[in-house]
Amino acid sequence: MPEFLTLKPPGEALAILNHNLEFNPQSENIRTEDSLGRVLFSSVRAEIPIPGFRRSTVDGFAVRAGDTYGASESLPAYLPLVGEVPMGAAPDFVLEAGTCAVIHTGGMLPQGADAVMMIEYTQQASEKEVELLRAVAVGENVLEIGEDVQQGEQVIPAGTLIRPAEIGGLMALGITEVEVARKPLVGILSSGDEVIHPSEDLSPGKVRDINSYTLQALVRQAGGLPQLFGVAPDTHRDLAELFAKAHQTCDLVVVTAGSSASVRDLTAIVIDELGEPGVLVHGVNVRPGKPTILGVCDGKPVIGLPGNPVSALVIAGLFVTPTIKRMLGRQERQDIPVIEAVLAVNLSSQSGREEWVAVSLEGGEDGLVASPVFGKSNLIFTLVRGEGLVHIPADATGLAAGSRVKVYLI
């Protein structure tokens, strides 16, 4: 098996793929309220300052701070009440020195006022007069113009994943339509004489197609638009035909080949024939997932995953997800949600190969406890039972029980 002579570490393998690809994200305009989970295409600048007017942050009385200096519970200040600031409109009066006006949270400071006295520190002496039991400083309880965002400031950089908070920020700026990265179309195909559609009845020797559907879901999670091309029989002609069809219409092609060595070789041959430069990496130094193929054919990435469902899903997380994110121009805040946990048992691993172990999580006295979900790597239910994956680095021979590990949530 000559392809295993050149096993690459996963990071290096991904770098080779990236180095051979030009990423040219396309964009489309959609309604901001529909943009959750999309990726911002162009940086957004604030055309206006937020807030756009001086606002009160409390319920109370708009004042000139100078008029409150020295006021205390034992020696209150008294100010005549000259009006009330309406919500949603500019006050129709100027606050003269030595006066105050009712203002609500979010209300606009009248001209002349420079602070707000909280209602808690006042007593209304009469309808026309307010007793102030404290002093306030200039600017106290006031949001200044542009205190949230300055006019012209870049507020959301291109490549940002749009969360509820970003939708709020865009709406605050009046941006109701937003330019986002178009979702890359990801063709998914399988091969294997033994693989049948999940709705078909099993007969001895057959297994149902799992990978098309786990990968479809993973592609959706990563922000791509999956398209299923079905299962090709293990012949050169069938596989090449299906590959060509997917490669023609899609931005990225992902194949899960039958798991025998001969079929893996067939996949590599077909990728090499599909376009230049063809196969770039054949074999990755990670468990599970050694027989991974990364290639570029006429400018489009092609990723060959191991046939067994657990490996396919784990390896797709290492190569397909980042490739889709890169095609989206997505800038990571935090690549994968990661949590820390204490390992319940010793985990051994072969030195020189990095390893991902499915674990389940349970609350313990000292935080979360991660227990490996045992099972051979081609059992899909080891992942169903697992909450996350623990990473054992290539230079480790294992991890000791009780050690703190990072768990990458699935």
Place this chain on the structure above:
Amino acid sequence: MPEFLTLKPPGEALAILNHNLEFNPQSENIRTEDSLGRVLFSSVRAEIPIPGFRRSTVDGFAVRAGDTYGASESLPAYLPLVGEVPMGAAPDFVLEAGTCAVIHTGGMLPQGADAVMMIEYTQQASEKEVELLRAVAVGENVLEIGEDVQQGEQVIPAGTLIRPAEIGGLMALGITEVEVARKPLVGILSSGDEVIHPSEDLSPGKVRDINSYTLQALVRQAGGLPQLFGVAPDTHRDLAELFAKAHQTCDLVVVTAGSSASVRDLTAIVIDELGEPGVLVHGVNVRPGKPTILGVCDGKPVIGLPGNPVSALVIAGLFVTPTIKRMLGRQERQDIPVIEAVLAVNLSSQSGREEWVAVSLEGGEDGLVASPVFGKSNLIFTLVRGEGLVHIPADATGLAAGSRVKVYLI
């Protein structure tokens, strides 16, 4: 402000809401391949064992283990080659003692065979004979029937959030249609004379409606189906009318009221009039978000959030998200993706009140470093700039720089 005399800790407040609600999730059937992110309604049992036949996990030769005992590189065993197992079909021969047959990864073991010898430890002496350089034990390199899942075993419990792995598991069992919890319809309304639609032009004193859209996105993330009812002016009649409309058609009503005390009181009054028992909690001991209202009106939960956008989003995460998840019957594996980070600076907090502080994250030498995103709590961009929230418990007076903190990703 009498309502603040009875401030409840958030956990207790949520418990009161839950105690006053009956959760009766409804279900619907959808295609399994469309079920990503949905919640499984009924537990799934395996009708069949997986795998359904004894499979090889490697490429090599099917053997009887006894025929290999004692074989080594210096003293190989020789077995006549009697056939090849086809992929996707049952072998049409029985493996007799003292013979072997070609088998590929995933191939079905012929009757008579009880182990597989990896091709790496063989040499094909001739077309008709294989040289074995090692011994194998019974069951070696073989997946037994039911080793992944036993027939009749419960494989996915009701209430499970469906991830790519669950989709794979369902497909492996031939379950192409799945019963999931119907998404609860969540009515979202705002009030405030100062609040305008985001597409409208700002005039002094006005602010754009942010909360309807951040909450719409949050509801989608939590698994609900949001429906926007718009913004009511701050009058009893307008607010009551809009509330009644939302309450009639939706399973849960969320309102963000104007932030002044008078409007908060109005919201509580309207909720009390809407149905029994009305307001259950008025005021929660958490920052940001003190003026939170939790109620139940004729069996439907009603949640009043603070008007300022940051508080509304944070508090919605504490009350709206768990309520939706509960309505879905969702069983948590891990409630919120949480990561650990080292705090960059001292964070002070008022003892006796739990606090959530928006932080940004950066990679440091010793893992992630969390730095607070400063800004008053009603600045939406403090959340846009933040990656997560740090929780300061009620009994702490703050957190010291350098301490390890949990960051709840937004």
